Amino acid sequence: MTDSRKRPEDLRSARWFAPDDLRSMGHRSRAMQMGLDGADWEGKPVIAVINTWSDLSPCHHHLRDRAEFVKKGVYQAGGMPVEMPVHSFSEQFLKPTSMLYRNMGALEVEETLRSHPIDGVVLLGGCDKSTPALVMGAVSMGLPFIFLPAGAMLRGNYAGEKLGSGTDVWKYWDERRAGTIGKEQWDGVQGGIARSYGTCMTMGTASTMMSIAEGWGLTLPGASSIPAPDAGHKRMSAACGRRIVDMVWEDLTPDRIMTRESTRNAVTVAMATGCSTNAIIHLIAMARRAGIPLTLEHLDEIGHRTPVLANLRPSGKDYLMEDFFYAGGLPALMKELGDKLDLSVTTVTGRSLGEDIEGAQNYNDDVIRPLSNPVYHEGSLAVLKGNLAPDGAVIKPAAMDAEFQKHAGPAIVADSYAQLKEIINDENYPMTPDSVMVLRNAGPQGGPGMPEWGMIPMPKALLKQGYRDMLRLSDARMSGTSYGACILHVAPEAFVGGPLALIQTGDIIEIDVPNRVLNVRLTEAELAARRETWTPPDPRFERGYGYMFSKHVEQADKGCDFDFLRTEFGAPVPEPEIN
Numbered sequence: 001m002t003d004s005r006k007r008p009e010d011l012r013s014a015r016w017f018a019p020d021d022l023r024s025m026g027h028r029s030r031a032m033q034m035g036l037d038g039a040d041w042e043g044k045p046v047i048a049v050i051n052t053w054s055d056l057s058p059c060h061h062h063l064r065d066r067a068e069f070v071k072k073g074v075y076q077a078g079g080m081p082v083e084m085p086v087h088s089f090s091e092q093f094l095k096p097t098s099m100l101y102r103n104m105g106a107l108e109v110e111e112t113l114r115s116h117p118i119d120g121v122v123l124l125g126g127c128d129k130s131t132p133a134l135v136m137g138a139v140s141m142g143l144p145f146i147f148l149p150a151g152a153m154l155r156g157n158y159a160g161e162k163l164g165s166g167t168d169v170w171k172y173w174d175e176r177r178a179g180t181i182g183k184e185q186w187d188g189v190q191g192g193i194a195r196s197y198g199t200c201m202t203m204g205t206a207s208t209m210m211s212i213a214e215g216w217g218l219t220l221p222g223a224s225s226i227p228a229p230d231a232g233h234k235r236m237s238a239a240c241g242r243r244i245v246d247m248v249w250e251d252l253t254p255d256r257i258m259t260r261e262s263t264r265n266a267v268t269v270a271m272a273t274g275c276s277t278n279a280i281i282h283l284i285a286m287a288r289r290a291g292i293p294l295t296l297e298h299l300d301e302i303g304h305r306t307p308v309l310a311n312l313r314p315s316g317k318d319y320l321m322e323d324f325f326y327a328g329g330l331p332a333l334m335k336e337l338g339d340k341l342d343l344s345v346t347t348v349t350g351r352s353l354g355e356d357i358e359g360a361q362n363y364n365d366d367v368i369r370p371l372s373n374p375v376y377h378e379g380s381l382a383v384l385k386g387n388l389a390p391d392g393a394v395i396k397p398a399a400m401d402a403e404f405q406k407h408a409g410p411a412i413v414a415d416s417y418a419q420l421k422e423i424i425n426d427e428n429y430p431m432t433p434d435s436v437m438v439l440r441n442a443g444p445q446g447g448p449g450m451p452e453w454g455m456i457p458m459p460k461a462l463l464k465q466g467y468r469d470m471l472r473l474s475d476a477r478m479s480g481t482s483y484g485a486c487i488l489h490v491a492p493e494a495f496v497g498g499p500l501a502l503i504q505t506g507d508i509i510e511i512d513v514p515n516r517v518l519n520v521r522l523t524e525a526e527l528a529a530r531r532e533t534w535t536p537p538d539p540r541f542e543r544g545y546g547y548m549f550s551k552h553v554e555q556a557d558k559g560c561d562f563d564f565l566r567t568e569f570g571a572p573v574p575e576p577e578i579n
Contacts, residue, residue: 005249008043012143015578016117017041023578027117045079045119045248047241050109050134052125054088059127059206060150061197062228066237070122070148073241079120079248081241084112089130091206099477100449102129102136103553103562104545106289109137115576118143120248122240126150126199128480131209132282135218139254139289140565144247146348147218148240149210151228152321153198163193164313164320165200166481170455178463198228201321203312204480205276212279214330215269217257217347221356225329227322243348252350258290262345265353267299269330271306271379272337274315276480277394277454277488280381285559291567296383296392296557300516303379308398309336309369314483315398316375319367327367331360336370384487384511384518387527388473388499391491391557396483397513401469404485405513409434409471411520413505415441417453427461436471436509440500441537443475443493444553444560448540454478454488473509475500475556487511487518489556495537496555502530 009018016027031041049070053063067083074081087105091098113121121141123134126149138145156163172189175181199206210224220240226233263283270279280299287294310333312319324330334341334357343354362368369375376398384393397405412435414420420439423429437456444450454476462470472486475493492498499520503509508521541547552562563569 006251011045011248012119013041013046013117040080045245046117047074047079047081047244047248048113048116048118048121049074049081049083050112050121050123051083051085052088052127052130052134053085054090056093057088057090057127058092058194058197059090059199060088060125060130063124063150066124066148066234069234069237070124070241073238074245075241076238077242077245079245082118084116086112087133089125089127089133091128097447097449097451098129099451099560100447100546100549102133102560103549103565105129105133106136106140107565109134110140113138113141113143114573120244121145122244123147124150126206126210128205128209128278131206131213132286135213135286136289136561139258139286142253142255144244144252145218145254146220146240146244146247147213148237149213149219149224149226151198151226151230151233152201152207153194153228154196155201155320155322156193156195158188158192162320163189164202164481165193166204166479167202167314167483168193170482174458174463174468177457177460196229200481202314202481203274203276203310203316203321205278206480207321208270208273208276208279208480209282211273211275211330212266212270212283215334216266217262217345217353220348222329222331225321225325227325230325247348247350250350252348254290257346257348258287258292259345260292261342263287263290263292263294264302265341265345267294267302268306268337268340269334271303271381272308272333273310274308274312274375274380274398277381277396278477278480280394280489281477281556281560284557285561288559288561288566299381300383303381303383306340306379307371307374308376308380309333309371309374311367311369311375314481315380315396323364323367327364328360328362331357332362333368335360336362336368338371382513382516384513384516386517386519387522387524388503388509388520389490389518390499391555393490393518394488395486395513399483400485404469404471404511406511407434407471407485408508408510409436411436411438411473411503411505411507411509413438413440413503417442420456424457424459427464429459429461431459431461433462433467433470436473438500438503438509439474439476440494441475443490443495444555445540445550446493446495446537447476448546448550450475450477450556450560452477452479452482454486455482455484456486471509471511491555491557493555497531497534497536499527501534502527
C-alpha cells in the first residue's frame with residue numbers, strides 16, 4: 001500500500017467542481033438542483049456505482065437493492081456516491097446473443113466514466129458478459145475500481161433432486177426429446193431450477209468470470225462465492241463502498257493490480273474451478289485491455305499444469321455454487337492451490353493475495369479437493385490446432401466422455417442453425433455414433449456475435465438408441481453450463497473463409513486431445529482446390545451497431561474485442577476538456 005495519499009485538490013472530480021469559473025458554477029448549481037450542496041462533494045471522492053440492474057435481468061434483479069448498500073458504504077467512508085446505469089447483459093432475453101453486445105457495454109462503461117466527474121468506481125455485475133464488459137471498460141479508463149459480483153442463485157430442486165442451472169436443462173431436454181419424460185416432469189424442472197435471483201449456480205460462465213475477477217485481485221476476498229440471497233452479500237456490498245473511497249485516496253489504479261503475475265493467477269484459478277470455455281475469450285480480451293499479451297498458448301500451458309479442484313457441475317458431478325460457498329469458497333480453493341499462485345501480487349484490498357487468503361479454510365474437501373486428490377488432473381480446458389483450426393479451437397475435456405478424446409469420424413455439415421435442426425430432428429438421416437456433427441457460420445461475424453450454439457443438440461435418432469454424447473464441432477461458443485464432446489471457437493471462423501468453410505459431409509474429422517490436434521483428412525491441395533470455388537457469404541449487417549461490430553470484431557483467438565480498442569491501437573484517449 002502506498003504511503004502517499006491524494007489530496008482533495010488532486011481528485012479528478014475537482015476539475016468539475018472546484019474552480020471559481022462559469023462552467024464549474026454551472027456544475028455546482030446543477031448538483032444543488034438535485035438536492036445536494038457543497039458538503040456532499042467538497043474534498044470528497046465521487047464514486048460511480050455502475051449498475052447493470054434491469055427488470056429483464058433475473059441474474060441482476062437484486063442489484064438495485066445492492067447499490068443502496070454500496071452507497072451506504074461510500075457515505076460511511078466519506079465519499080459521494082452516484083449511481084449510473086449501463087447495459088444489463090441479460091443472458092436469457094438478449095438476442096441474437098449477449099456476446100454481440102459485450103464490446104458495446106465495455107465502450108459504454110469506459111466513456112461513461114471518462115465523460116463524468118468520477119474518481120473511483122464500483123462495478124455491479126455477474127451475468128456472463130457483464131463481468132468482462134465492466135472490467136474491460138474500467139481498465140481502459142484506468143480509474144480505481146472494485147468489482148462487486150452479483151452472486152449465484154440458490155440450488156435448484158425438483159422431486160428431491162438437486163438441479164443445476166443449464167446443465168440439468170440440457171440433460172432433461174435430451175430425455176424429453178428421447179421420450180423418456182413427459183410434460184409434467186418437464187414443467188417440474190422448469191419451476192424448480194431457478195429458485196431465486198442471482199446467476200447460474202453451476203460453474204458456468206457467470207460463476208467462472210466472477211471467480212476470475214477475484215483471482216485477478218479485483219474483488220474483496222471471498223466476494224465471488226457469496227450466494228446472491230445471502231445476507232452476507234449485502235454486507236459485502238457496503239464493504240465495497242467503503243473500500244473504494246480508500247482506494248481513490250491511495251491511487252490504487254488497475255495497472256497496479258492487473259499485472260502479468262496476477263493474470264497468470266486469474267487463469268490458474270479459472271482452470272482449477274473447471275471453468276467455462278467462454279473464459280478463454282474473455283480472459284484474452286480483458287488481459288489485452290490491460291496491455292498484457294495473453295494468448296491461447298499461454299492458456300493451454302497453464303491448463304496443462306493446473307488440476308481441477310472444484311467438484312462443481314458441469315465438470316464435477318455432485319455440487320453447486322452454494323455448496324462451494326459453504327466449503328470455504330474461492331479463498332479456500334486458492335489456499336489449496338498454494339505455490340501454483342503468485343501470492344505477492346496486490347489486490348483491491350491494498351494487501352497481497354497471500355495476506356488476503358491467509359485465514360482461509362477448506363471445510364469440505366470433497367467440494368474443494370486438495371492437490372493430492374483433484375477432480376481432474378489437468379486444467380478444465382484444452383487448446384487444439386491443426387489444418388481445420390490453424391489459429392486454434394477449444395474443448396473442455398473435464399466435461400466430456402473420455403472415449404472422444406481420441407476420435408475420427410465422418411462429418412455431417414450444417415451451414416446454419418436452421419439446417420442443423422432439420423438434421424438432428426430427422427430420425428432417418430444417415431448417421432452413426434461415430435459421426436461428427438458440424439455447425440459453421442456461427443462465429444463472431446457469422447453468428448452474428450458468436451452465439452452459444454456449440455453444444456449441438458444430440459440427434460433424436462441417437463438419443464432414442466441410448467446415446468448421450470458424440471463429437472461436435474463449430475465456430476460458435478457454448479454455455480458454460482453445457483457439457484459434452486464439443487469442439488468450439490474454431491478460428492478463423494467459416495464466415496471469413498477459415499478452413500471450416502471448406503469441409504463437406506463425409507470428410508473425416510480427427511481429434512487428439514492429449515496431443516492437442518484437430519484435423520480434417522484432406523491434403524493442402526484438396527483444401528486449396530475447394531477454396532477456389534468458395535464464395536464469401538453476404539454481410540450480416542448493412543447499417544447500425546451490427547455493421548460496426550462486423551467491421552471491427554476480432555477472431556476468437558484474439559478475444560473478439562474491437563480492433564480499435566486494443567491498447568496498442570493508438571495513443572490513450574485524453575481527459576475531456578472542460579470549457
